[in-house]
Structures are given as structure tokens and as C-alpha cells.
């Protein structure tokens with residue numbers, strides 16, 4: 084039987100942004116409900132070593148870190164519900180009863196006085212079985228997160244847009260050699276980035292090449308190379324690399340919120356500069372769903388905190404961003 088849940092603050096998403104928003108909201112006695120979606124713990128559950136989240140002297144495992152956040156959120160009073168929001172009625176504002184209405188895949192209805200959308204973004208992958216298999220063994224979608232592990236090594240970056248070029252340039256601070264693999268004969272990246280790329284002696288661009296397979300070896304299996312195919316001639320080739328960075332963009336998980344709050348042309352939710360308010364009063368967005376620049380666990384957690392504090396102020400009738 085579908086249920087109706089009432090709350091002062093509904094958090095949608097169980098990544099660093101959602102859990103942090105829930106922790107702050109629970110400690111402010113807002114009795115938050117957090118709906119987890121299909122990936123409880125969020126993106127960090129598909130990685131291994133996390134070395135840049137403050138508070139740990141040595142690397143921690145992504146899934147473990149997210150378990151700690153979940154436990155902390157529950158410990159302070161968050162109610163977790165394993166459901167997926169499939170419908171949200173936000174743009175007309177709350178109903179006459181003061182509640183926004185959202186619906187879960189289970190049929191449950193969520194009535195919330197404020198909503199924090201923290202649904203994250205998914206890195207786009209090539210779609211290869213070998214790429215998925217080696218995600219814990221040297222295939223990454225985040226140079227800032229994992230580049231450090233490739234000091235003195237050889238890596239490949241796949242893509243031809245701004246993200247790929249930025250990732251390749253960033254990786255030259257760590258790796259000895261960076262191969263940029265692009266399936267066309269020109270890059271989409273901005274000219275200034277291209278100039279920096281072409282003048283960097285550590286970077287070699289491989290034009291008209293598509294990745295056929297990520298190659299692994301050893302036990303546990305780690306990346307040892309990539310199999311390529313020339314997109315013009317079909318000729319196969321192989322490169323020995325220690326890591327592969329897929330940089331073909333991200334897709335924000337805007338889903339049911341796309342036409343309910345203002346979004347940019349790629350579907351990222353627009354928030355007030357310096358805050359987390361969306362175009363709808365009482366609805367806030369935190370984490371990667373509103374951040375196409377930094378995309379880090381700590382920045383997601385930071386904006387989760389901001390969203391809960393702003394929601395609390397909204398419920399108390401204090402205008403957002405007012406200095407107290």
C-alpha cells in the first residue's frame with residue numbers, strides 16, 4: 084500500500100551532498116527524510132581510494148566513506164527511504180497546505196515543506212564491458228580525484244572537448260606521459276586550451292582513434308593498455324598505459340526536476356550565485372547537480388550544508404543569504 088510521508092525537509096539523493104544536507108537538517112530538528120535513489124552512497128561507491136576528503140591521514144575507500152556518512156545521517160535522526168523520485172510538482176510552489184508534492188517509484192507520496200535536490204551527475208562512459216570491469220583497477224572519470232595515483236606513469240585520456248583537454252593538462256602534473264585519444268581529426272575544446280595542449284611536451288594526441296577495449300592484467304586486474312581502432316582506416320593498434328581517464332562529459336541526474344526548476348541547456352540546475360536557492364522558493368539544489376566545475380565530494384558536502392541552512396532559514400521566515 085503506498086504511503087504518504089510528511090516532512091519539513093526532503094532530501095533527494097544519497098551522495099555527499101544529500102547526506103550532509105540531512106545531517107544539518109536533522110541537527111536543526113527538521114526531521115528530514117532522505118530518498119536514496121538507485122545508487123545509495125552516490126558516485127563514490129564506484130571508486131576505491133579517496134585521498135582528498137579531509138579528516139583522514141591515509142586513503143579511505145569510497146564505499147566505506149559513504150557508509151560513514153549514511154550512519155552519521157541516521158544517527159542524528161534522518162529517516163532514509165530506499166525509493167526513486169519519479170515525479171515532482173514544484174514549479175507552482177507548495178500547495179495550499181504548505182507542502183510540495185513528490186512521488187516515488189514505489190507509489191509513495193512525499194509531502195515536504197522544503198526540498199533539497201542532491202541527485203548528482205553521472206560521468207559518461209564509453210560503454211565497454213572492459214571499461215566497467217576495470218573501474219576499480221585504473222579506469223577513472225576524474226583526473227582531480229585519481230591523477231595523483233599516476234605519478235611517474237603513463238595514462239590515456241579519452242575525449243576531445245574542454246573536459247578532456249583540461250584533464251590531460253592536469254594529468255601532466257603527475258604522469259610522465261599523457262596520451263589524448265580522440266575519434267576525430269580536430270578538437271572541440273576552446274582554442275586557448277588547445278594551444279596549451281599542443282605546446283605541452285608530455286602530451287601526445289592520437290587523432291581518429293576509437294577505444295575498442297581497455298586491457299587489463301594481473302590479480303587483482305589493473306589496466307595495462309588500450310586497444311584502438313583507426314576511425315578512418317579501421318587499422319588496429321595498441322598503447323601501453325597504466326591508467327585510463329574517460330573524459331567525454333557528464334549527465335546531470337535532473338530527471339523529474341527538469342521542467343520544475345530552472346536549468347541550464349545541459350540540464351544542470353541553476354542556483355543563486357553563492358547559495359543553493361533554485362528558481363522555486365523553498366527548493367534548493369546541492370552537489371554535482373548544480374556544479375559543473377568542481378565536482379568533488381567535499382564541495383558537494385559543502386553545498387549540502389548550505390542547502391540545509393538555507394532551508395532552515397526559509398522555514399523560519401528569514402530571507403536567504405541574510406547575514407546574522
Ligand SMILES: Cc1cc2nc3c(=O)[nH]c(=O)nc-3n(C[C@H](O)[C@H](O)[C@H](O)COP(=O)(O)OP(=O)(O)OC[C@H]3O[C@@H](n4cnc5c(N)ncnc54)[C@H](O)[C@@H]3O)c2cc1C
Pocket residue numbers: 095096097098099100101118119120121122123124125126127129130132133134135136166167168169201202203204205206223224225228229336338339369370371372378379380381383
Ligand atoms: C570514479 C569516480 C571517482 C571519484 N573520486 C573522487 C575522489 O577521490 N574525491 C572526490 O572528492 N570526489 C571524487 N569523485 C567525485 C565525487 O564522487 C562527486 O563529486 C560527488 O559524489 C558528488 O556528490 P553528490 O552528492 O552531488 O552526488 P552523487 O554522489 O552523484 O549522488 C547522487 C545521489 O542521488 C541519487 N539520485 C539520483 N536521482 C535520483 C532520484 N530521481 N530520486 C532519488 N535519488 C536520486 C543517487 O542514487 C545518489 O544517491 C569521483 C567520482 C567518480 C565517478
